Amino acid sequence: MDFQIRMEEDWSKLSDKIKKNVLDINYTKYLQYQITAVIVSITFFVGIFVAFITKQLNPDNILQMSIAGFFSIIVLTPCAYYFLESRKHLRIIPKEIKKLKDF
Numbered sequence: 411m412d413f414q415i416r417m418e419e420d421w422s423k424l425s426d427k428i429k430k431n432v433l434d435i436n437y438t439k440y441l442q443y444q445i446t447a448v449i450v451s452i453t454f455f456v457g458i459f460v461a462f463i464t465k466q467l468n469p470d471n472i473l474q475m476s477i478a479g480f481f482s483i484i485v486l487t488p489c490a491y492y493f494l495e496s497r498k499h500l501r502i503i504p505k506e507i508k509k510l511k512d513f
Contacts, residue, residue, distance in 0.1 A: 426510040437503045444496035447489040454485050 461467035468474055
C-alpha cells in the first residue's frame with residue numbers, strides 16, 4: 411500500500427472491509443482527477459480553436475503564438491501528469507481489492 415496510505419503499521423491492523431472502503435475512496439479520488447484533467451484539456455483546446463476561428467489568435471503573430479504556447483504548457487503539463495498518474499493508480503487499486511480476503 412505504498413502508493414496510497416502512508417500508515418504501514420496501522421494498515422495491517424484494519425479489517426478487510428475498512429481496507430476495501432479506503433481503496434474505494436482512493437479509486438473515486440483518482441477517477442475524479444482523471445476526469446477533471448480530461449475536461450480541462452478539452453476546454454482549453456476548444457478555447458484555442460474558437461480563438462483561431464474568430465481570428466482573435468493570429469498564427470502569423472509570433473508574440474501571440476508564444477503566449478498561447480506558454481499557456482498551453484502551463485495548462486496541459488499538469489493535466490497530462492494528473493491523467494497519467496491517476497491512470498496508474500486506477501490500474502493498481504482493483505488488484506489491491508482482489509487481494510483482500512473477503513472480496
